[in-house]
Amino acid sequence: MEKFKNQPFVKAIGFNRLVLIGVIILMYFLFALLTPILHGGASFLKYERVLSALNYAYFIGFLGLGVTFVIATGGIDFSIGPVMFTSALISGYCLKQYHLPLGLAIVISLLIGVVFGILNGYFVAYRFLPSFITSMASMQIAKGVGSVFTKTQSVTWPAAGMPNSWFRSLVRWGNVPTGLILLFVVAAICAVVLNKTKAGRYILCIGTNKEAVRLSGVNTKKWEMLAYVLCGLLAGAAAIFYVGAYTTVQPGLGDTFNNEAIAACVMGGTSMAGGIASMLGTVIGALIVALMQEGILAMGFTISYQYVLTGIIVLVAVTADTLSRKRKV
Amino acid sequence: MGDIILTMKGIDKTFPGVHALDHVDLEIRRGEVLALVGENGAGKSTLMKVLTGIYKKDSGTITYEGHPVEFNNPREAQDAGIVIVHQELNMIGHLTVAQNIFIGREPRNGPFIDDAKMNADAEKLFQELNIEIDPKETMSRLTVGRQQMCEIAKAISHRAKIIVFDEPSAALTDAEIAQLFKIIRDLRKKQLGIVYISHRMDEINQITDRVTVMRDGHNVGTMLTSKSSKEDIINRMVGRVIYENPKAQSNVKPDAPTVLKVEHLNAGRMVQDVSFELHKGEILGFAGLMGAGRTETARALFGADPKQSGEITINGKKVDIRSPEQAVRAGLSYLSEDRKRFGLMLKKSIAENSTITCLPKYCRGPFIDKHREREVSRKYVEELKTKTPSIDQMVINLSGGNQQKVIIGKWLIGDADIMIFDEPTRGIDVGAKQEIYELMNRLVSQGKSIIMISSELTEILRMSDRILVMCEGRITGELDIKDATQTKIMYFATQRA
Numbered sequence: 001m002e003k004f005k006n007q008p009f010v011k012a013i014g015f016n017r018l019v020l021i022g023v024i025i026l027m028y029f030l031f032a033l034l035t036p037i038l039h040g041g042a043s044f045l046k047y048e049r050v051l052s053a054l055n056y057a058y059f060i061g062f063l064g065l066g067v068t069f070v071i072a073t074g075g076i077d078f079s080i081g082p083v084m085f086t087s088a089l090i091s092g093y094c095l096k097q098y099h100l101p102l103g104l105a106i107v108i109s110l111l112i113g114v115v116f117g118i119l120n121g122y123f124v125a126y127r128f129l130p131s132f133i134t135s136m137a138s139m140q141i142a143k144g145v146g147s148v149f150t151k152t153q154s155v156t157w158p159a160a161g162m163p164n165s166w167f168r169s170l171v172r173w174g175n176v177p178t179g180l181i182l183l184f185v186v187a188a189i190c191a192v193v194l195n196k197t198k199a200g201r202y203i204l205c206i207g208t209n210k211e212a213v214r215l216s217g218v219n220t221k222k223w224e225m226l227a228y229v230l231c232g233l234l235a236g237a238a239a240i241f242y243v244g245a246y247t248t249v250q251p252g253l254g255d256t257f258n259n260e261a262i263a264a265c266v267m268g269g270t271s272m273a274g275g276i277a278s279m280l281g282t283v284i285g286a287l288i289v290a291l292m293q294e295g296i297l298a299m300g301f302t303i304s305y306q307y308v309l310t311g312i313i314v315l316v317a318v319t320a321d322t323l324s325r326k327r328k329v
Numbered sequence: 330m331g332d333i334i335l336t337m338k339g340i341d342k343t344f345p346g347v348h349a350l351d352h353v354d355l356e357i358r359r360g361e362v363l364a365l366v367g368e369n370g371a372g373k374s375t376l377m378k379v380l381t382g383i384y385k386k387d388s389g390t391i392t393y394e395g396h397p398v399e400f401n402n403p404r405e406a407q408d409a410g411i412v413i414v415h416q417e418l419n420m421i422g423h424l425t426v427a428q429n430i431f432i433g434r435e436p437r438n439g440p441f442i443d444d445a446k447m448n449a450d451a452e453k454l455f456q457e458l459n460i461e462i463d464p465k466e467t468m469s470r471l472t473v474g475r476q477q478m479c480e481i482a483k484a485i486s487h488r489a490k491i492i493v494f495d496e497p498s499a500a501l502t503d504a505e506i507a508q509l510f511k512i513i514r515d516l517r518k519k520q521l522g523i524v525y526i527s528h529r530m531d532e533i534n535q536i537t538d539r540v541t542v543m544r545d546g547h548n549v550g551t552m553l554t555s556k557s558s559k560e561d562i563i564n565r566m567v568g569r570v571i572y573e574n575p576k577a578q579s580n581v582k583p584d585a586p587t588v589l590k591v592e593h594l595n596a597g598r599m600v601q602d603v604s605f606e607l608h609k610g611e612i613l614g615f616a617g618l619m620g621a622g623r624t625e626t627a628r629a630l631f632g633a634d635p636k637q638s639g640e641i642t643i644n645g646k647k648v649d650i651r652s653p654e655q656a657v658r659a660g661l662s663y664l665s666e667d668r669k670r671f672g673l674m675l676k677k678s679i680a681e682n683s684t685i686t687c688l689p690k691y692c693r694g695p696f697i698d699k700h701r702e703r704e705v706s707r708k709y710v711e712e713l714k715t716k717t718p719s720i721d722q723m724v725i726n727l728s729g730g731n732q733q734k735v736i737i738g739k740w741l742i743g744d745a746d747i748m749i750f751d752e753p754t755r756g757i758d759v760g761a762k763q764e765i766y767e768l769m770n771r772l773v774s775q776g777k778s779i780i781m782i783s784s785e786l787t788e789i790l791r792m793s794d795r796i797l798v799m800c801e802g803r804i805t806g807e808l809d810i811k812d813a814t815q816t817k818i819m820y821f822a823t824q825r826a
Binding site: 214 | 631633652653654656657658663665670671672673674675676677681685686687688689692695696697699739743
């Protein structure tokens with residue numbers, strides 16, 4: 001076992017993440033086996049199912065990548081789901097009502113995410129509010145702002161084949177899951193930012209011991225804020241992938257996705273205590289969450305089971321993280 | 330003077346690496362105030378914590394009212410009538426006075442707390458003590474002095490027979506101290522046994538009947554207060570043997586330029602009108618007792634805590650320091666007394682800890698140049714002789730001395746010219762201590778300038794070229810190393826403004 005762990009290939013990906021990939025494969029076969037039994041002969045082994053699961057993985061993945069930055073600083077962001085919805089609502093509304101070009105609508109979506117990131121980051125980093133409370137408040141604000149802007153109506157983005165629908169090819173291009181490629185590209189960029197740049201180093205160090213970093217002469221406020229802004233930006237990006245897959249957004253929703261994105265992070269090996277984070281792990285975590293969702297529906301259960309399972313996953317993953325840290329100290 | 334109420338005999342207590350109490354004897358008598366004095370780390374607090382069940386003794390016996398006793402926790406000691414009034418008060422600010430006094434044992438009326446009875450009981454206590462405090466007042470609205478009186482009232486309400494005061498006057502005004510003494514005299518008249526821990530010689534003369542002096546975990550003698558002078562007591566506290574060679578004379582050239590000038594620095598109660606100069610190549614020792622305001626001065630100077638006023642001049646240029654970021658830019662560095670909390674990222678590697686002070690220097694664009702980062706961190710591991718298998722080692726796995734070297738390294742990499750060492754050898758074993766000393770000497774010979782805060786007098790005398798002594802937030806004395814003795818330092822360190 002130790003020998004296997006020390007192989008360069010295993011080290012590069014990380015043992016925990018290889019285990020998770022194994023879990024994905026196992027889950028897939030489990031669902032393939034159980035779906036026909038539980039759901040009257042339906043088949044799980046269809047390419048459409050894979051694409052459907054991936055649709056769910058994209059936006060959870062983007063949300064997860066963003067919140068990984070925040071968790072790396074030792075904070076948390078519970079506003080990402082509603083922020084994603086608000087971004088999609090407002091930019092979609094602009095697209096339809098004001099006939100803005102699609103490119104501009106996408107930029108607006110990203111900007112709305114950034115604004116919420118700045119809001120969270122300002123109160124956490126500069127006003128020393130707990131991130132938990134801050135993001136709970138901005139979650140409420142996000143929900144409300146989206147509803148007010150669209151006059152509590154849902155917004156439907158252009159369907160495939162209509163003008164201004166090229167955003168759909170970001171998600172799927174024919175039978176090619178372009179979203180998956182983009183998710184990995186963005187994850188790679190996030191990983192580079194986190195592990196190779198000054199910003200990422202400061203973010204991880206702040207999560208390890210913020211006061212020591214401050215007393216080393218680093219402007220910790222600035223870098224902590226940056227983590228929240230990146231998180232917001234990626235929530236804005238997630239919005240485009242959400243509508244690219246599901247077309248319609250309703251006001252006042254989105255909070256269940258917070259938990260699933262955070263679950264993806266902690267499953268992937270990002271420590272809730274801060275200082276340790278893995279972008280690749282988050283993507284794999286998002287794939288697991290998505291596959292689980294697809295499997296549960298395919299087997300004929302309601303989505304409520306998904307909530308129960310997500311809750312359990314968070315508890316188990318965080319407990320494992322806490323235990324492993326206790327052992328190391 | 331009354332009979333003996335409590336005897337501690339042969340109390341021994343060892344912490345990892347420290348023999349905190351070495352067969353200490355102590356007697357507490359009814360109707361008497363016993364002063365317990367000694368330097369920081371002499372073992373006074375440890376002894377009192379053993380007495381009140383906070384620490385378990387390794388060996389020895391405690392006889393209380395004629396019976397051997399063994400308290401497992403402060404609660405048991407309290408129930409037996411032995412209470413301690415801590416230096417830091419244990420009051421809950423948003424509760425009322427009466428709620429604080431009777432916390433955990435509120436009088437009940439069915440399932441409800443009987444507020445009327447509680448307030449009446451508190452009122453009665455205060456009358457007994459001749460204190461005028463409204464039991465219904467919120468605790469946080471009282472001054473520190475009056476909060477302390479509540480703490481005393483709480484002690485009395487436990488039917489205390491012995492009360493230990495741990496540096497009770499540290500936070501009090503003169504008027505409050507006068508009232509405290511009046512209360513203590515009353516308690517003495519009521520035949521309580523009182524232990525009074527203090528650093529203030531004049532108070533010891535005023536209020537206590539006997540003095541027990543502790544040094545290095547030993548009881549080095551008990552005297553009648555009326556028959557001993559302040560000098561007697563200080564001499565016993567510091568001992569006559571000097572076990573490490575003090576520096577004979579300053580190594581600073583007489584014409585060395587001033588690198589740092591601090592004028593009228595004020596930051597809260599612990600830093601009052603502090604002014605001093607630091608010369609190039611100098612080790613300036615900051616001596617004083619615990620809570621003298623030395624760390625607070627360093628932190629205010631470094632921009633870690635806000636300051637109210639004060640001018641700082643570095644190399645002849647006035648600088649505005651309101652954050653550690655600005656301090657580092659001005660060439661300052663601060664090595665905290667609490668390495669783990671304020672100095673290190675324990676779960677990061679040596680390399681990552683090394684460059685945190687000046688990461689932009691080891692970057693190309695936004696990217697960290699890991700090659701150069703590793704190079705410089707390896708260089709300093711070798712130069713400082715940090716013992717570690719590799720620079721990828723997590724700092725948490727290093728010993729205290731090697732952790733301290735990582736911190737010194739990070740400031741050297743950060744190119745700091747003025748280094749503030751706050752208790753540089755705390756928790757470090759003897760061998761590593763020696764290395765840190767040599768390192769500091771080497772640094773000043775290379776033109777760095779050092780402020781060294783230390784509570785160990787031998788360390789102060791051994792390392793400093795010049796010594797400033799602080800007491801209660803003020804600089805109370807300055808000594809050139811050739812004139813400095815432990816006795817003189819202690820004299821200034823106990824000198825109230």
